[in-house]
Amino acid sequence: MKRLSALAALAPIAIAVGCSGSTTPTRGGDTTCSDFIKANDSRRHQIVKEFLTESGEATPSAGELGNKINSVLHFCYSVADHDVSKIRDAQALEAPPTKTLDQKAVERGVLRVLTDSYDIQNVSDVTCPADEPVTTGHTFTCSVVVNGSSKTVTIKVIDDEGTYEVSKPQ
Structure with a gap:
C-alpha cells in the first residue's frame, strides 16, 4: 500500500441549520x-x-x-x-460536521500513486465515490482503467488527518 496525505483534500461538511445568526424568521425554519x-x-x-x-x-x-x-x-x-x-x-x-475526503483530490491522488509510486503506465478514468468519511480504518474502492482494462483499487484511511493508502489495481 502506498500512502498519500489528504490534508488539503479534506472537505468538512457544514450541515448545521440556522447558524447565520439572523433573527429574521424563515419559512423553512419556521415549519413546525x-x-x-x-x-x-x-x-x-x-x-x-x-x-x-x-x-x-x-x-x-x-x-x-x-x-x-x-x-x-x-x-x-x-x-x-x-x-x-x-x-x-x-x-x-446537530452532531459536529463530519470530515470527508474530497472526491476529486482522491481521484488525482490515486492516479499519482499508481503512476509515480507503482510505476503503472496508461492509467485513466479514475472514479472514486463522494463523501467518504475521514475515519481511521475506513475502506472504499475506486475504479480505474489500466491499459484499457477495468480494475479497482482499495483505499484505506489510516489516520484522522485524511492520510490514506492506495492498493495495487486488482
Whole structure:
C-alpha cells in the first residue's frame, strides 16, 4: 500500500441549520415539527433546502440533505413539542460536521500513486465515490482503467488527518 496525505483534500461538511445568526424568521425554519413530520419526502427536502438557503448556507449534497432531514425528524419525534417547536430548533442537536475526503483530490491522488509510486503506465478514468468519511480504518474502492482494462483499487484511511493508502489495481 502506498500512502498519500489528504490534508488539503479534506472537505468538512457544514450541515448545521440556522447558524447565520439572523433573527429574521424563515419559512423553512419556521415549519413546525408537526408539519415537517406530516410532509412527504419531497416536501421535507424542499423545506430544509429553503431554510438553508435563507440562512445563507450552501446547498448540501443529497447525502448531507438526507442526514439533515433525519436529524430534524429525530429532534421532532424525541424532543420537540410537535405543534410548537420549529425545525430550526433542531440545530442544538446537530452532531459536529463530519470530515470527508474530497472526491476529486482522491481521484488525482490515486492516479499519482499508481503512476509515480507503482510505476503503472496508461492509467485513466479514475472514479472514486463522494463523501467518504475521514475515519481511521475506513475502506472504499475506486475504479480505474489500466491499459484499457477495468480494475479497482482499495483505499484505506489510516489516520484522522485524511492520510490514506492506495492498493495495487486488482
